[in-house]
Amino acid sequence: MASKPRTLYDKVFDDHIVHKDESGSYLLFIDRHLVHEVTSPQAFEGLTNAGRTVRRTDCTLATVDHNIPTTSRENFTDVSTFIEQDDSRLQVETLEQNVKKFDVTYFGMDDDRQGIVHIVGPEQGFTLPGTTVVCGDSHTSTHGAFGSLAFGIGTSEVEHVLATQTIIQAKSKNMRITVDGDLSEGITSKDLVLHVIGVIGTAGGTGSVIEFAGKAIESLSMEARMSICNMAIEAGARAGMIKPDQTTFDYIKGRPLAPKGAEWEKALSYWKTLHSDEGAHFDYDIKIAASDIVPTITWGNSPQDALPITASVPDPANVSDPIKKAGMERALQYQGLTPNTPLKDIKIDKAFIGSCTNARIEDLRAAAKVAKGHKKADNVKLVLVVPGSGLIKAQAEKEGLHKIFEAAGFSWREAGCSMCLGMNPDILDPEERCASTSNRNFEGRQGAKSRTHLMSPAMAAAAAIKGHFTDIREFDFNTSDEPSVAIEAEEDKALQDAVYEHEKQPVADTPGAIDEQINDIPQEPETKKAKVSAPATAAGMDKFTVLTGTTAPLDKANVDTDAIIPKQFLKTIKRTGLKNGLFYEARFTKDPATGKDVETDFVLNVGQNREAEILLVTGDNFGCGSSREHAPWALKDFGIKCMIAPSFGDIFYNNSCKNGLLPIRIPQEVILEKLYPVAQAGIKLTVDLPKQQIRHGETDEVLVEQFDIEQFRKHCLINGLDDIGLTLQKEEHIAKYEAERRIKFSFLEGGSKLVKPIKGTKKSKFGVKAQEW
């Protein structure tokens, strides 16, 4: 009997099932786990407290990116002297201690392979088609460009993966976005993805894995495909995927951690099966014409606020939906924009070319092409160009791109996240406007009261040169003088050379190389048997049964986790103490006289809402954006135990459940008709999880007969069960999967343990020399 046609997502999902519960929840094996300093300290602390180890160090790879300064490392000796901000330094030092203690492969600041985690994985060949990839970071979706199933997780899940190499998952819906035809001249993948998000909205992909397909996608380079999948999370999707093809295989072949020789051939024949079958079922199938896509930029505080560069600032007077209208008015005020102003007339103060969306070599080349022979405009105070990794930096310098940038008055930096979210010193001053190649334009994202506009690298460079947003199709490229360097010479080969600089290993496919690699692979899996001695019923999570609580109404849509807990509060290495950071920008303002924080009239500052235990949100997509588990931690610290909203960001939803908080999805009309008036009147609501009901807190009248919740989550919440303990009870299934994987997917063995040491790197404070352990 012919098997049922499956999507690419179905296939990768099916190949990773370790176990399926009666409740329909799956335990999936994780092939690749990337780790950075912001979301890992509490996870490693959890392992230590429970006496657990990292189950598969070969599947784990760590680097630092968010907190590190991007200034020259010429005089770098160690983190403790180089990073000035105490809390940033502590996070990086904590990671350095943890990787040493738990034997995790690490690219530190003295290693050229260090960079933004989502750039490093693919660059090293750690990210491979058909693998499951996770990281405590929402932009893990980037790796889906290789046909892997890659998604962001919270810190509790990071701990779960470290301890068990698995994750508990529900199956997502299948969405396909087909972009037919060819992109017009000058249109990039960034324009494409901003256009897509403008069409489907930031909640459009919620609950789905998006497969990007069609000629326009297939014609793109791997770098461009990564930019698209990177922003799948901004469309609310669990993950983005693109089927692997010859472009994918050419990119991977020969990378340091990619399979070699016979293993390469074996991998290739598997990878070639990874595509959606003819007739496979998609829950949503969206078609977009490539010819409709023009250079696109954002105007507001959500990535869906995307418009063609030829358009004008929208006018709320033309919007009838009251929630949308209010949102637009607020965004225009925040962004300091006047309705109907042509976008091309808007001046900028700074530009940022970088981030995991657009800091790859191709992006830097595109920006350099624009900058060549020009100078930044006088009104532009700073243009930061931040390569995505040390290897990209080296490659760009080899091509002379840094000279072009410097001649244009741009500032050429060291690799890191930088002004994408400004956890390091790279931030905008209040009310400064930035042309940015990053992925989020949320309020306060690049600094308190900062104003971000998202666009492609070429458009950001053009805005820096012109001083205002510019249609790249009208830009006067300087082609009159010969470039001093060949910007596009030998593109891929050049970067591959840089990747290999330290390796000097035999070229792939030579028999010697294969044997060496295979010999390096441990015969037994590195299970390092997680101590099942501290297992099973782990308590610790609060039980949730019936709650009658003060309900604070919040009349807003698309509340992102940056707004729930801004970046400055992410620098903690603990899970508690975040109460004051909750909705910080909305709850507090600076008193101009004293410079001290004073409370605003935000809903949680008013009367009995200070004791609120339930948050009732009227708008869609609460908790969208970043994977920071600090958001539910802060809500919990404040006293909130339950959030009700029409929809939630997927990662936030998971993170909440892992902390004993109950997120409930209720249709907007029911919220507005039945629940909102009760909360507005200051009356409590009763949330009854066992019955899945919401009732009037005083009369006990049933307001919502039965809300939806996955049975497995309900079970864990009611009983306060810790997932890790539960999963470790499935040790037998995990070990069985690992044994089969060793044979079927032998090309994945070795993983990050195949990383070679770099000679001559400097010692850090903890005596950690790059890759010496």
Ligand SMILES: CC(C)[C@H](C(=O)O)[C@@H](O)C(=O)O
């Ligand atoms: C710090 C991390 C949790 C966060 C994310 O998940 O995306 C960050 O990378 C971001 O871009 O906001």
Ligand code: SF4
């Ligand atoms: S989105 Fe920005 S902060 Fe987040 S990982 Fe990417 S570069 Fe870093």
